[in-house]
Amino acid sequence: MNDELMLETTDLVKHFPLTRGIVFKRQVGAVQAVDGVNLQLHRGETLGVVGESGCGKTTLAKLLVGLEQPTGGSILVHGQDLSKVSGREVRRARRNIQLVMQDPYTSLNPRMTVGDIVGEPFDIHPDVVPKDKRRARVQELIELVGLNPDHINRYPHQFSGGQRQRIGIARALALNPQIILCDEPVSALDVSIQAQVINLLEELQDELGLSYIFIAHDLSVVRHIADRVAVMYLGKIVEQGTHEEIYDHPTHPYTQALLSAVPVPDPELRGHRDEIVLEGDVPSPANPPSGCRFRTRCWKAAEICATEEPALEERLASAHPSACHFAEERDVIHRVA
Amino acid sequence: MTMTTARAKSNGLPDLDLSAPLLEVSGLQVEFRTRVGNAHAVNGVSFSLEPGETLAILGESGSGKSVTAQAIMGILDTPPGYVTGGQVRYRGVDLLKLPEQQRRKFRANNIAMVFQDALSALNPVFTVGFQLAEQFRMHRGTSRAEGYKRAVELMDLVKIPAAAERVKNYPHQFSGGMRQRVMIAMSLALDPDILIADEPTTALDVTVQAQIMKLLAELQRERHMGLILITHDMGVIANVADRIAVMYAGRIVETAPVREIYAKPSHPYTKALLESVPRVDQKGHELSVIKGLPPTLTRIPDGCAFNPRCRYAQDVCRQPPPPPLYDVNGEHTSACHFWEEVRGQ
Numbered sequence: 001m002n003d004e005l006m007l008e009t010t011d012l013v014k015h016f017p018l019t020r021g022i023v024f025k026r027q028v029g030a031v032q033a034v035d036g037v038n039l040q041l042h043r044g045e046t047l048g049v050v051g052e053s054g055c056g057k058t059t060l061a062k063l064l065v066g067l068e069q070p071t072g073g074s075i076l077v078h079g080q081d082l083s084k085v086s087g088r089e090v091r092r093a094r095r096n097i098q099l100v101m102q103d104p105y106t107s108l109n110p111r112m113t114v115g116d117i118v119g120e121p122f123d124i125h126p127d128v129v130p131k132d133k134r135r136a137r138v139q140e141l142i143e144l145v146g147l148n149p150d151h152i153n154r155y156p157h158q159f160s161g162g163q164r165q166r167i168g169i170a171r172a173l174a175l176n177p178q179i180i181l182c183d184e185p186v187s188a189l190d191v192s193i194q195a196q197v198i199n200l201l202e203e204l205q206d207e208l209g210l211s212y213i214f215i216a217h218d219l220s221v222v223r224h225i226a227d228r229v230a231v232m233y234l235g236k237i238v239e240q241g242t243h244e245e246i247y248d249h250p251t252h253p254y255t256q257a258l259l260s261a262v263p264v265p266d267p268e269l270r271g272h273r274d275e276i277v278l279e280g281d282v283p284s285p286a287n288p289p290s291g292c293r294f295r296t297r298c299w300k301a302a303e304i305c306a307t308e309e310p311a312l313e314e315r316l317a318s319a320h321p322s323a324c325h326f327a328e329e330r331d332v333i334h335r336v337a
Numbered sequence: 338m339t340m341t342t343a344r345a346k347s348n349g350l351p352d353l354d355l356s357a358p359l360l361e362v363s364g365l366q367v368e369f370r371t372r373v374g375n376a377h378a379v380n381g382v383s384f385s386l387e388p389g390e391t392l393a394i395l396g397e398s399g400s401g402k403s404v405t406a407q408a409i410m411g412i413l414d415t416p417p418g419y420v421t422g423g424q425v426r427y428r429g430v431d432l433l434k435l436p437e438q439q440r441r442k443f444r445a446n447n448i449a450m451v452f453q454d455a456l457s458a459l460n461p462v463f464t465v466g467f468q469l470a471e472q473f474r475m476h477r478g479t480s481r482a483e484g485y486k487r488a489v490e491l492m493d494l495v496k497i498p499a500a501a502e503r504v505k506n507y508p509h510q511f512s513g514g515m516r517q518r519v520m521i522a523m524s525l526a527l528d529p530d531i532l533i534a535d536e537p538t539t540a541l542d543v544t545v546q547a548q549i550m551k552l553l554a555e556l557q558r559e560r561h562m563g564l565i566l567i568t569h570d571m572g573v574i575a576n577v578a579d580r581i582a583v584m585y586a587g588r589i590v591e592t593a594p595v596r597e598i599y600a601k602p603s604h605p606y607t608k609a610l611l612e613s614v615p616r617v618d619q620k621g622h623e624l625s626v627i628k629g630l631p632p633t634l635t636r637i638p639d640g641c642a643f644n645p646r647c648r649y650a651q652d653v654c655r656q657p658p659p660p661p662l663y664d665v666n667g668e669h670t671s672a673c674h675f676w677e678e679v680r681g682q
Contacts (some may be wrong), residue, residue, distance in 0.1 A: 013456065052544065053513075062459075077350055145518070160630050168594050190398055191569060191571075192397060192609070192613055193630075194613070195624040196611035198615070198624055199623060199626060202623070217542060217543070219543070219617050220615040220617040221615050223617050223619075223620060224615035224624065244620075247617065247618075258543060258544060259617065261544045261547035262617045263570065263572025263573050264572055264576075264616060264617060265572045265574075266575055267575040268596065268599075269618075270575065270576055271576070277544075277548055278547075278548070280543045281512045281514060281515070333617050333618040334618055
């Protein structure tokens with residue numbers, strides 16, 4: 001890993017308007033799916049983004065690959081602002097950042113053969129590989145992800161879930177991207193298959209020098225694969241740091257609650273961990289609480305939390321950025337007393 | 338026990354033997370008859386359950402864990418699914434031999450199930466109050482008003498805030514976690530002594546999962562129910578189960594008390610599974626991988642079904658019959674010819 005910056009977002013915002021009326025549409029509000037996100041991704045690094053459903057993880061992914069246009073803020077890929085470049089340039093720039101999707105059952109076209117699926121990116125970007133070399137390149141890609149290159153003419157339904165996810169990964173690699181964005185890549189897979197795909201992603205990273213943004217709700221998987229971790233809650237990042245900082249020294253109450261809820265496969269720890277059980281559900285992103293968005297479920301909430309939004313910054317009791325007025329370390333995943 | 342006796346009499350079940358296990362499944366076999374051949378989903382599953390005990394059934398998709406639960410409940414889709422052998426005994430009475438009407442009555446009073454996907458398990462066109470009250474009307478003969486009153490009590494029991502108002506809501510108006518609470522309320526309505534929870538938290542976020550598992554454990558303790566927890570999550574099991582049965586290709590391959598199995602797994606499949614899950618409290622090394630895929634249920638390998646993926650496999654593993662459940666230490670069994678070697682390392 002070195003310090004070369006691959007991707008940077010500044011105050012990235014995505015609001016989905018809520019409208020009323022059919023002929024005279026007026027906006028009555030907005031779902032604040034992503035609200036001021038700053039991320040940095042370096043070469044060869046894996047950045048994990050964790051959070052519960054509805055926290056804006058997937059919207060963030062869509063913004064980063066250009067499937068949604070941001071309401072505000074900017075995304076710099078290799079220092080180039082994607083919203084400011086011309087049509088043809090956009091295409092070239094987007095090549096660099098590719099997406100692996102969650103559900104290997106719906107993200108592959110059932111009527112296309114594996115060879116067509118993996119080779120389709122070359123139809124859109126014909127200058128990457130000359131036409132006569134495409135088939136060989138597709139076979140090479142299929143082999144790279146650990147499938148049999150002779151299966152190039154098979155259809156997705158002839159493969160298992162884990163194999164399909166490998167096909168999705170091969171497709172993402174086709175254009176030689178430097179950044180791969182994985183949106184819950186293993187959550188649809190069985191445990192024994194999950195490990196295969198995680199190991200494959202790690203091998204590919206070493207081999208090809210890829211940078212990953214790894215979006216997931218499974219904190220154990222993220223700890224395994226990520227170098228740095230960002231924790232999201234209701235469209236904002238509440239805590240960010242290296243995997244040790246986040247997992248072993250969490251300072252934001254939400255991170256602590258989230259980690260304490262993750263079951264550890266070790267019965268010896270039963271009843272010996274610091275237990276935080278959160279009350280209630282995540283508030284609606286259309287009408288988030290004032291100030292700190294977590295305050296409605298937080299046991300530390302005081303008056304200041306409702307009036308003043310805590311900035312994501314290093315604090316006295318937190319060596320890494322934490323968006324809490326009362327940030328304080330608490331070990332919730334290891335054995336206590 | 339006295340409660341069970343009283344209730345058992347009111348069920349009109351014949352010849353209950355109160356010294357027999359609460360639930361005893363032996364040699365259960367289920368197959369699905371399909372156009373491409375018979376899929377052997379459950380191939381001789383045996384276990385027992387006592388009041389107050391939590392038995393976890395661990396397995397990946399296609400291991401037969403849900404089908405086992407459906408066969409016990411008597412809600413298997415027939416056709417294509419058929420129970421082709423074995424017994425499911427409740428206090429000594431074989432449920433599989435009961436006529437459907439009696440079975441239904443039994444099911445209402447003694448055994449209940451919580452499903453994974455509460456949204457599709459609840460009826461979208463009736464309020465949750467109606468669906469909760471329906472049970473009291475059908476099986477207890479209460480009036481509509483009384484039924485609603487009991488529904489509110491149940492929703493209070495599972496800690497749904499503002500139960501008196503929310504009883505009039507439809508399933509889609511609840512969040513995922515609240516919906517699962519409604520499911521649990523529904524399963525507890527008629528005070529069952531066995532609860533089967535089939536992946537009750539798989540569709541939920543971790544913080545909600547923690548809430549639901551805590552609730553289930555509390556209710557189980559209060560009511561001294563036997564709980565069968567079906568899951569693929571080894572973290573959840575480590576937190577709540579007393580005993581584990583690990584299933585692979587329709588068979589139980591290992592059973593043991595929960596601490597024992599995590600400390601000394603004695604079947605290669607269990608051992609490999611434990612090594613392949615990342616842990617939140619450790620930065621792992623490379624995850625060990627179980628090569629290959631689970632077998633297709635229409636073509637289960639001869640001998641031990643796990644042999645093509647097993648690093649211990651030898652010729653004997655490829656010969657029928659499949660390995661029996663060897664006794665490891667009285668309360669721990671393993672269906673592996675080489676369990677001593679697996680356990681020893």
